Amino acid sequence: MNVHYFKSETALKIRAYLDMHLPRYTELLRAMVEINSFTRNQTGVNRLGDYTNKVFSELGFIPERVASVIPAYGKHLVLTRRGAGGRTIGCVSHLDTVYSPEEEEMNDFMWRVQGDRAYGPGTEDIKGGTIVMLMTLEAVRHAAPGLFEEVAWTLLFDASEEMESDDFGVLCRERLGRSALGCLVFEAGIIRDLNFSLVTSRKGRAEFRITVSGKGAHSGAAHRKGASAIVQVADVIKKMEALTDYSRGLTVNVGRVAGGSLVNRVPHSAEAFAEMRAFSPEVFEAALDEILKLNGYSSVSSADGRFSCKTAVEIVRRVPAWPDNPGSNRLLGLWQSAGELLGVRAIQEKRGGLSDGNFFWDSVPTIDGLGPSGGNPHSSERSPDGSKEQEYTVISSFAPKALLNAMAVIHMIESW
Structure with a gap:
């Protein structure tokens, strides 16, 4: 008899798991933020790649490092896990940030928690997204282990997204092919009240x-x-x-x-x-x-x-432009169905900024904005009057976003 996991009982189990482990996820984010991974800091980017590999290895992922076409940059990271079935799901994040070590020191920009906000380089863009990716995968494995084992997972981390990512786009197309169920991009996504913004197109x-x-x-x-x-x-x-x-x-x-x-x-x-x-x-x-x-x-x-x-x-x-398209809209439908189950709304967003998704949306169905909510990306300055504030992520957004992602992924595996 087949067991179906796309139901409220599964969501309750996942939320309890995520809430219990939130301190661990926050500590993992802190460790990532404390590694300077400015695009031109090759050593730092590779160090973060090593740490990311260590974190995901506990889920059974096997690492591969792929050199950038620009020798001065760090190496892209590819993590793969074989599945019992013939279907694949891709997940994308990036390792680099826009902040040099000198800029971080000059602006005293480092990990700090103030209320519900965690400040620091990459907290929103995109180290927080990498943590939500981990939370999503762990949630699926915890609540629906059979589905997690059935799917082959390919996780791709860009070493140079903030400056030059064309070769990484080629890498994604090669590794995901045209048969993957979808590719999930973990750039930040704004959450306001019960409205979760998800990106289905970019300029x-x-x-x-x-x-x-x-x-x-x-x-x-x-x-x-x-x-x-x-x-x-x-x-x-x-x-x-x-x-x-x-x-x-x-x-x-x-x-x-x-x-x-x-x-x-x-x-x-x-x-x-x-x-x-x-x-x-x-x-x-x-x-x-x-x-x-x-x-x-x-x-x-x-x-x-x-x-x-x-x-x-x-x-x-x-x-290339990532226009409105059937593949991304079909994925959005899964997130909207998951939102209905959870009592929240998945809102379509067309975003003017770029992401790695621009390079492969036409090869594999792609959805973006699956990371946490936050603000002030690419901002390191802070002023006493509050007119300038540093990049931050909202800690309380991690579990709800990972829950929505996990239920949508479960729905995808069961229905496609």
Whole structure:
């Protein structure tokens, strides 16, 4: 006789287990946060990978370390566990954070607990998510051991998500293939009252470098012979920013500009760095085409008519859009069913920021935002007046989120 676990009794058993073990999970998070894993701190990233492997090894996972395509970065971590059946579920997190050791020391940014908040590097993004991943797996094993043993699990941890993750996306596609039931990404997810936000789509992103060649000249004696690269790049910036269309979910942002040398010289060079984001692949590609049309663009010439500025537009990096899609929505349906069982609501969120999910949503059904609730990601500063506050996670959000995840996973295994 088949035993079904997607029921209230299972949820009660899981919640009791998670509540009992919350002090242990909090201590594991503290240990992770105390390891500096800034992307460029190769030693720290690998040390966190070793610790993460140790934590998950108690569930029977076998480690593999995969070198990044960038030698200066740490190694990606892949943890696998064979299942009795032929089905696979993938889980994704990352090892790195945005904080250098120097920044942490300068801002006295370290593990501290204040009320229901745990502050520290990566508490929300994404070491807290790694702990919720562990909690989810342990909960399924505790309450539905037969289902846990049936599934093959592949856990993938990116060593360089905060800077360069294209090769990790390829790794995920290779290891999960197209037959996995789904891939669960443990970036943070906001919880407000009984509403749990889950991410089913993210904007794609293209980064650009714009360089302009002008003609230098003495700003007093030969101004008419000069062609200002700064004036030209300003015109290009206006045209790029004008592409922003909120109704289509399209944004263009020029975030850095430099040019010229001295105030007594017509500037002969200028450059700008920009990004474009969109949810829809069609909107993304159309905007990309419009921006690339500015390559070779010239609207500024010297007053004597002998020289025209030249614009060059270069794509530095592109991350594909993760649009609304049936696979992610189908997974969302499982979380919504689990939410109904638990008396909470799983809310669909379309997020403007990137995650590793952008690279493989079209290969395997993907859902994101499965980590804990928190705030101030990528923020290390703290001010006495409270206008600046450091990254934190909400401790009381861990058990409810892991419970929702575990019940949805149980529902997935039993119904798919």
